[in-house]
Amino acid sequence: MEKYFKLFKDSYEGYFNYLWSEITSFHWDNYFYGLILISLLVWGLELIFPWRKNQKIFRKDFWLDTFYMFFNFFLLNLIVLIFLSNATEQLLNDGLSVFGLTVSDFQIFDVDDFPFGLSLLVFFLVSDFVQWNTHRLLHRVPFLWNFHKLHHSVKEMGFAAHLRYHWMEPVVYKSLLYIPLAVIGGFEVEAVAIVHFTALTIGHLNHANLGWDYGILKYVFNNPKMHIWHHAKTLPKNAQYGVNYGISLSIWDYIFKTKHIPHDGRDIELGFDGDENFPKTFGSQELYPIKTK
DSSP: OHHHHHHHHHHHHHHHHHHHHHHHHOTOOOOOHHHHHHHHHHHHHHSSSSSSSOSSSSSSTHHHHHHHIIIIIIIIIIIIHHHHHHHHHHHHHHHHHTTTTOGGGGOOGOOOOOOHHHHHHHHHHHHHHHHHHHHHHHHSSSSHHHHHHHTTOOOOOOOGGGOOOTTTTHHHHHHHHHHHHHTTTTHHHHHHHHHHHHHHHHHHHHHHOOOOGGGGGGGOOOOHHHHHHBBBOOOOTTOOTOOOOOSBBSSHHTTTTOOOOSSSOTTTOOOOOGGGSOOSSSHHHHHHHHHHH
């Protein structure tokens, strides 16, 4: 138990020092200023090329979503995720050690042995496919859907809506992603940063007030015109659990036939059944899944 108390202490101290160094210094893979820069660029695109021209610059819940961006991207890690991640890794290693095993014993191959471009592609594809499946679970499992409702409570889409989600979601995503990534070996810091910022940019664009579908690339990359239908309040009768689950890539939805783009969705109503009763403030939204059966 003493080992876990030390892990708890080191996790908090380590992440606080990391966060402080991100805020007080600038480098190419700086996550703090990277979030700000990408957000400003995509917001600028919204202002120059607005799809819904009557939508206000500071749309409904703009400031709440902006708070969620920084809370979920940084403070959430400090409060809970870093320790949970480290503790899960330690528990898994301790459990395997009882049988004389380590995580590396299950490693199929090490992508560090691949050329950088190939290891980057493998990391991106595996991460996105696992997250696509996790996203489907968030819609199909009632317990998880109760947490995911927060993201679908957005009534006017904008870039900041991308990171409006309950703190339980990254716990689920990271837990399900850990083992697949462990099985295929470690990844270079540069690859993680590139995939991270690529996914952040695509996610911001998907939620932005932009009417883009990227032409023929829409069959590969998720896009605003596709993702707006994921947030549609009215779903097709044969897909009541949702459609267009893509995170960065749309290809999974085309392959597994969960794609749904019946027409231009610029002005469709967003949300879910009963969203008029969903809490409107940060604190009550975080407590909603706990208070709701």
